Amino acid sequence: MTPELAHDLKASVRTIPDYPKPGIMFRDITTLLGDPRAFRRAVDELVHPWAGSKIDKVAGIEARGFIIGGAIAHQVSSGFVPIRKKGKLPHACVSMSYALEYGTDIIEMHVDAIAPGERVILVDDLIATGGTAEGAIKLLRQTGAEVVAACFIIDLPDLGGAAKLRGMGVPVRTLMEFGGH
Ligand SMILES: O=P(O)(O)OC[C@H]1O[C@H](OP(=O)(O)OP(=O)(O)O)[C@H](O)[C@@H]1O
Numbered sequence: 001m002t003p004e005l006a007h008d009l010k011a012s013v014r015t016i017p018d019y020p021k022p023g024i025m026f027r028d029i030t031t032l033l034g035d036p037r038a039f040r041r042a043v044d045e046l047v048h049p050w051a052g053s054k055i056d057k058v059a060g061i062e063a064r065g066f067i068i069g070g071a072i073a074h075q076v077s078s079g080f081v082p083i084r085k086k087g088k089l090p091h092a093c094v095s096m097s098y099a100l101e102y103g104t105d106i107i108e109m110h111v112d113a114i115a116p117g118e119r120v121i122l123v124d125d126l127i128a129t130g131g132t133a134e135g136a137i138k139l140l141r142q143t144g145a146e147v148v149a150a151c152f153i154i155d156l157p158d159l160g161g162a163a164k165l166r167g168m169g170v171p172v173r174t175l176m177e178f179g180g181h
C-alpha cells in the first residue's frame with residue numbers, strides 16, 4: 001500500500017470523542033464505507049495477500065464485520081459465514097465465550113457452516129483487545145477450520161489484540177493504526 005493510499009484511507013475514518021462513554025475515541029468506519037473509492041480500496045488492500053489463493057469461507061463478526069466480510073467474500077469468490085452474538089442464529093450452533101472489557105459474552109456460528117479443513121479468513125472492522133476475534137478463532141478451530149488470516153480495517157495496537165492473535169499462530173492484516181483506546 002502506498003503512503004498516499006494509507007493516508008487517504010485513515011483520513012476517511014471519522015473519530016467521535018467520548019462515544020459510547022467518556023474517554024473512548026470511537027473510530028467510525030461509516031464515513032469510509034460511504035466513500036465509494038475508499039470502500040473499494042480498503043477491501044482490495046485487505047485481501048491483496050490472498051488474491052489467487054483458495055479461500056473457502058470468509059467469517060464475519062457481527063455487526064460491522066458483516067459489511068467488510070461480505071465484500072471480501074465476493075472479492076475472493078468464497079462463501080460467507082456470520083459469527084453472531086448469542087441467540088441470533090436460527091439453526092443449531094456452536095458457541096464460544098469471549099472476554100469483554102468487563103465480563104464475558106458468547107458468540108455463535110451455525111454448526112454446519114464450515115466443514116473440517118476449510119480455509120477461512122476472519123474479518124471484522126476493528127481489533128482492540130482481541131477478545132472477540134480470539135473467541136471467533138477458537139470457534140472456527142473447534143469446527144476444524146484452518147484460519148488462514150484475520151483482517152481488520154483498524155488496529156488499536158495499544159490494546160494488544162493483533163499481537164494476541166499472532167501469538168495464536170494467525171497472520172493478521174490491518175490497514176491503519178490509532179493510538180489509545
Ligand atoms: O478487540 P475487541 O476488544 O474484542 O473489540 C473489537 C470489537 O468491538 C467492536 O464490536 P462491538 O462489540 O462494539 O459490537 P457491534 O459491532 O455489534 O457494535 C468491533 O466491531 C469488534 O467486533
Ligand SMILES: Nc1ncnc2[nH]cnc12
Pocket residue numbers: 024025026027028126128181
Ligand atoms: N475505539 C473504538 N472505536 C470503534 N469501535 C471499537 N470497538 C472497541 N473499541 C473501539
